[in-house]
Amino acid sequence: MENFTPYSAAIGGAMIGLSAVWLMASAGRxxxxxxxxxxxxxxxxxxxxxxxxxxxxxxxxPLIVGFFQPSRLEIEFPTTGPLLILAAVLVGVGTQLGNGCTSGHGVCGNARLSMRSLLATLTFMTTGIVTVLIMRSFGGL
Incomplete structure (x- = not known):
């Protein structure tokens, strides 16, 4: 694994969790x-x-981070064009079908012990893993 960054991942995860708690505590959302x-x-x-x-x-x-450290925002996609557009559309469709996204179900719903969120999270994680395995098996199509 070339991009294993446990400290920044833990800090980022804690910040996401704290912001979700803050929004729930301050706005009830x-x-x-x-x-x-x-x-x-x-x-x-x-x-x-x-x-x-x-x-x-x-x-x-990200705009502020990019201003001070542009290298932090460099991202390489292994594919371009139509496949990226198709992926974005499928994410949008999945969000509609699942009545929420990874942040709503994965972060907030699971923390509230919501069975619907647990099943949604298992579904999109499994789908993501299977998709990566298929794409790697066929050489990225």
């Missing part, structure tokens, strides 16, 4: 990105501000 984004577009006035603030943080944080 679950930090599911797809739900936050969907609600930002058509929520009531009082419900829009925290959603747009949350989304702004998701956009601004």
């Amino acid at each position: 679950i930090a599911g990105i797809s739900g936050i984004l969907g609600g930002a577009l058509n929520a009531d006035k009082g419900d829009k501000s925290w959603r747009w603030t949350f989304l702004a943080g998701l956009i601004l944080a």
Whole structure:
């Protein structure tokens, strides 16, 4: 494993967990990105501000990091074009079918001991693992 970074992964995971707890404690909301984004577009006035603030943080944080340490944001995708678009569409469809995303189910739902979230997390993790195995078997298509 060439990108094994346990310290930064542990710190990042703790920060995600703390932010999810903070949002639940302060606003009584679950930090599911797809739900936050969907609600930002058509929520009531009082419900829009925290959603747009949350989304702004998701956009601004990497921009700030990129300004000070551009090398931190270098990402290599093993594929391009149509396959990436197909993958993005499939993620969106899966989010709709599963009534949530990895952050809503995997982080917040499992912490609340939600059976629906546990099953959703097992489903998307298994699907991801199987997809990687298939793609590697066929040489990345």
